[in-house]
Amino acid sequence: MAAQPAKDISTQELEQKQEWWWIAEKKRSKRLDxxxxxxxxxxxxxxxxxxxxxxxxxxxxLFTNMWNFWKYDPAMLRRAxxxxxxxxxxxxxxxxxxxxxxxxxxxPHTLAWRVDGATMxxxxxxxxxxxxxxxxxxxxKKVANLNAYWAGNTAVDKLAxxxxxxxxxxxxxxxxxxxAPTSAYGYSGKDYEFMFAQRHGFKDIIDLIDENIEKAEDLTMGKPGPEILPVYDRIHNWDAMKIMLNAAISYAGRYARLARILAEHYETDPKRKEELLRVAKTCENVPAKAPQTFQESLQYDHFVQMLARLEAHEGAWPARPDYYHWPMYEKDVIKEKNITREEALDLVGEFMIRAYEVGGFGxxxxREGLQGITGTWVWTLGGVNKDGSDACNDLTLAFLQAARLVRVANPTFGFRWHPKVRDEVMREVFECIRHGLGYPSIRNDPLLIQNAMHWHGHPLEEARTWVHQACMSPCPTTKHGVQPMRMASATANCAKMVEYALHSGYDHVVQMQMGPKTGDARKFKTFDELFAAWTQQMKWIINTLVRTVNLGRYKDPEFYGRPFLSAISERAVESGLDVVSPVGDRGNCWVTGFTWVENVDSLAAVKKLVFDEKRYTMDELLTALESNWNGYEQMRRDFVSDAPKWGNDDDFVDEIMVRCLQEVAKHSKEIKCPSGNNWPLLPENVSGNIHYSSIVGALPNGRRLGDALYDGGISPGPGLDKKGPTAVLKSCGKIDHVGDGRAFLLNQRLSPTQLAGEKGYQLWKAYIRTWADLGLDHVQFNMVSDETLRAAQRDPEKYQEVIVRVAGYSAHFVDISRKTQDNIIQRTVQGI
Amino acid sequence: MKYKDSKNFFPHPDNPQRGDFVERVVDPRQAYYKVKPVNANDEIPADAAEFAGK
Amino acid sequence: MGRRDQWKQVQSGIYDPSLKARSVEERETVPDIACSLCKNFAESAYASDGRGLCKVLKIGSDISVTPNVYVLEGEVGYPAYFTTDASSCKYFERMDFIDTDGSEVADPNFRRVQRQMEKKFK
Structure with missing residues (x-):
């Protein structure tokens, strides 16, 4: 339990001390508390x-017993x-x-275990x-028995x-x-348009499936021919979907029954009794039918998310709650006034808490790459409607306000900024950032819509529905746009590109010839030779990951099978195919680029100090790197301080950044996903920069094996952006945020003292205008002082509730490793 | 003691041989009611006996 | 041996799941001279279940047979497990520092975070 604040401290004093977590405790309802x-x-x-x-x-x-019993069924039916x-x-x-x-x-304290995912x-x-x-x-003993049963039979084993x-x-x-290249550990987009916009409850979907089965049986009982052969499998798939939908309705019914039993036999408080009866009614109605109240709308969504997570270990939570729950909110809170705004705020806060408690064994x-959280639950707020009008509403405000009351590290928000967002909304966004939540991240909506059309050909109306598929990547929530399986296995540890270019593809950490043998770098005479080697290694890394994930996607209906996810996806209900099948999916793949900027700073350092100024030879550099810079400290310092670094508006290094990105962008269009669409790069890190710190060897940017890598995306190295926030923005603005990649993460630290009060808001708003004018697609802020963070390191018990933005997600500061904490403190605090 | 003899057992309306056994749990962070489907004629295990209540 | 066959051999050495169908007793025993205690063992950077590669011996080696087979040339290390008995391996070199703290992050060379290793060092 966290330490308690002195009761006599006023809210004003707490605000001055920026101890926002105590203010939240004072302000939130007893229930939320x-x-x-x-x-x-x-x-x-x-x-x-x-x-x-x-x-x-x-x-x-329970799962394994029944899986063993139904051993002769195809994958999807057996899973259902x-x-x-x-x-x-x-x-x-x-x-x-x-x-x-x-x-x-x-x-409540248990982690779900996806036992059929991977033997490892x-x-x-x-x-x-x-x-x-x-x-x-x-x-x-139980685990050993389960492991023995599944050894060699999990989805990953089959793929391997x-x-x-x-x-x-x-x-x-x-x-x-x-x-892991399987939907057992993926991120699945949800077809919110089908469930919420088109208002389909599960019974409605069962009716649709029955119609499709009937039509299919006309074929299978009709004239023989090759065209009817695939239909037999589809009927099994539809059966599987129906089994899952009916089971889901019964599962909700079990909650209804429990709530009723509690109300009638256990509860003595009349108010709670009433609440329990409302819970019972809610669970009787949803997901069986389309929601009729705000509470039902949230409950429907939560059931969908839990059921999907019971079916697979999902690492993300693509959602747009202020958009899809708005109709019921508007009805209950604004038009019919069935509940008060405070009551609605309680529900919104609880909706976030329900997501916060979710966790599976990873x-x-x-765990190391997502320290402090169990997946990137980045919910999307704001943005535009399908006709391009502003989609922000009172529920957007309610989510932003509830976030400051419950202060959870997960879910966080990504806010779709566009020029028509009202000042009232921007103020609420800023308040969340000022309160140190690290979210919402700010996303450039017009630019990202254009990006979705450029890379994946989503039609404008569909592109406008986009949600964060994981931390960063936009994905529509529509029939052909929704991405049912995005596995993290197209996540590249990009620093290896330059490392392998320097070591002819050999990895000294894992002791293996990994990439192609691009030649002894000691013999490189020009920067272009090094860059050519880098390009080959870049292509090899991306190709290896993409081949793996493509095959995983293609084989997944056979090796895993997602009957529930299929049942809530319009295209699968219509076709009878597992929704993970690439058929009917427009394709929305991307390669997440961890540890990207190390390439740029390293290449720039070699270009300047070796090839341009000839202060060192390649032989000397390689010798120093092979010794992990041990015995070469002065040389290492030269590579840190005398070489230009990304993020200072220095064309020397910024041009290398653009050249590298354009090389990847060219390759991104040459390689294809199973739907035949492109694979653009998306540089971002989560806490992979720490996970990989002892896996990436010494680099020419002066980094040693074991040192933390940069915090990711296109964020400059911590402490290396010395020319102020505008220089950072200008460097980032040299990238084409549509054509050079799918999205680009930028971490910035701002001073809470400078941004206090109205003046602070106006400064921040001006910053955002510059950010938008320069054409950046993303920025997120840490606004917690060094003083607070250091105090939290000294006295973690007292600072249990301090939240920081790591990269693409937020976490409680006390839940991340010391190395990650230090890395965040090292980031430059920008005065704006 | 069998489940069917407990006041915390609630037989299923469609199948009285099956039912829900309700337990009150107070853990270090929260209090909750837990329910588990059981057979009416099964013996209540020792670790759940405290919730049986005739 | 063709490319595919060579890599198949590596794959079966490192990732053969049948190796894992063991009793609780076998799983719980870390021999006093085990690969995980050797400075030449590097844990996998992917799976933290205790599998890894030898930094000296290469694929084709076998320290479970008598006499041991030592292959010192090759592009991939000899696959081993943290509980692999290394008592007959002439390349065994006891590591002074073993980090069992799982609250920091991956370090293939020094970290051994398995529950059994924690027990052994407590």
Whole structure:
């Protein structure tokens, strides 16, 4: 439990001290206060789960029993039957004071375990300290038995057998990228247009499926011919979808029944009794029918998210809650006044808390790369309607206000800024940033809509529906635009591009010849020779990752199968295909570029100090790098301080940035996703810069093996942007944010003291205008002082609630490793 | 003691041989009600006995 | 041996899931001379379940047979597991510093965060 503030401290004093978390506690309702403090945080502390967090063994056992029983069914049908068994038999719970229900584990402190995803993850789980439920020995036996059953039979095992073995080994080395090429561990977009805009409840969808089965049976019982052959499989798929929809309705019904039992047999408080009966009615109505109230709308969405997460380990949460829940909010709060705004705010706050408590067991690389959280739940707010008009509404404000009350690190928001956003909304956005939440990130809506059309050919109206597919990448929520599976395995550890260019493709950390042999860099005579080697290594890394993920996507309906996700996706309901099948998907893929800017600063350093000024030879540089700069400290300092660094409006290095990006952009159009669409780069990092710190070797930007990498995207190296915020923006503005890549993350730290009060808001607003004028697509802010962060390092108990922006997500400062904390403190605080 | 003899057992209307067993749990962070589907004639395990209540 | 066959051999050495179907007792035992205690062992940068590669021995080596087979040339290290018995390996070099703290982040060379390793060093 966090320390308590002295009761006699006024809100004003707390504001002055910027201790916003105590203000939130004072202002929020008793219900929100209880629910917020009730959450068992599932994000890892660095790489370890927090004390008290345990793996849920009941669901994997229920699932495995039934999976074994239905062994002769095709993948999707077998999963549907097994999942239905889970939904029918898993324990469920309702927390005191809760009005929204549903969790992906059987108890509030449990992590869901995707037992059929990957043998390696299962083995990690067995060996993981602290997560086994007591009695530990008994749990270990259960896990060992489950692991023995699934060894060799998980989705990743199946894929590994069909991948080229060289690709499999190099991908699984962990050096060039991360992720798992299966929808067992993916991010799935949700077809919100189908469920919410078109108002389909699950019973409506079942009716649609029945019609399709009937038509299909006319074919299978009719004239024989080759055209009817694929239809048999589709009927099985439709059956699977129906099983899942019916199971989901029954699952919601179980909550309804529990709420009613509690109201009628246990609860003595009349007000709570009424609430429980409303919970019961809500769960009887949704997801069976389209929502009729604001509470039903949120509950429907939450059930959908939980069911998808029971079906697969989902690492992101693409959503646009102020847009899709607006109709019911408008009806209940504004038009019919069925509930007050305060009551609605309570529901919104709880809706965020329900997402905050979600967590599944993730492999250590994912925990380290997403320290403090269990996935990037970046919800999208603002933006425009399909006709281009401003979509911001009172619910947008409510989400921004609720965020400051509940102060969760996950979900966060990405705000779609456009020139028509009202000042009232911008002020609320700024208040969240000023309160140190690190969110919303600001996204340039007109530019990103153009970008979605440029790279993936989404029609304008569809592009305007975009949501954050994960941290950063925009994706429509429409029938052909929605992306059902984005696996993180097209996430490149880009610093290896320059590392391999310097070592002819050999990786000294994982001890393997990884990339192509591009020649002994000691013999390079010109910068262009080095750049050519870099280009080859860049292509090799991207190709290896994309080949892996493409095959994973293509084979996923056979190796995994997503009956629930298919059942809520219009194109799958219509076609009878697993929604993960690339058929009917326009394609919205991107390569996440971790540790990108190291390439630029390293290449610039070699160009200047070796090829232009000839202060050092390639031989000397390679020798120094091979010794991890040990014994070459003065030389290392020269490479840090005498070489130009990205983010200072210096054309020497900025031109290298643009040249590298354009080289990737050219390649991005040569390689294709399973739908035949492009693979643009999206530089951003989460906390991968720390995860990879002991995996990326010494680099010419002066970095040693073990040092943290830069914080990512196109953010300058921490402390290396010395010429102020405008110079950073100008450097970033030299990139074409439409044609050079899919999106570009920019972290900035601002001074909370400078940005206090009305003057602070006006300064920030002017900054945003410059940012937009220069054509940047993203920026996010940390606005917590060094003083507070250092105090939190000294006395973590007292600062449990301090939140920081890591990169693409926020986390509680105390939940990230010391190395990550230091990396954030090192970032330059920009005076604007 | 069998589930069916507990006041915290609620038989399913369509199938009285099955039902929900409700437990009150207070953990270090929150209090909640948990429910688990059970067979009416099964014995209540020792670790859930405190919730049985005749 | 063709390219594909060579890499298949590597793949089966590193990722063969049948290696993992072991009893609880086998899983819990870390021998006193185990690869995880050797400075030449580097954990996988991908899976933190305790698999890894030897930095000296290359693929084709085998320290589970008598006499040991040592291959010192090659492009991929010899696959081992943190519980692999290295008592007969002449290249075993005990590591002085072993980091079992999982609250920091990956370090293939020094970190061993498995529950069994934590127990061994407590």
């Amino acid at each position: 209880y629910l917020r403090k009730a959450v068992w945080k599932k994000g890892a502390l660095g790489g370890n789960y927090a004390p008290g967090i345990k793996v849920d063994l009941e669901i994997p056992q 039957k097994s999942m239905a068994h889970v939904l029918e038999n898993m324990p469920i719970f309702i927390t005191d004071h809760a009005q929204l229900v549903g969790y992906m584990g059987t108890l 993850v299962n083995e990690e789980l067995y060996n993981e300290p602290g997560v086994m439920p007591e009695p530990e020995q008994e749990s270990l 057998r069909v991948l080229d073995p060289e690709d499999a080994v190099k991908f699984l080395s962990g050096a060039i990228g991360w992720g 492999p250590r690389w994912a």
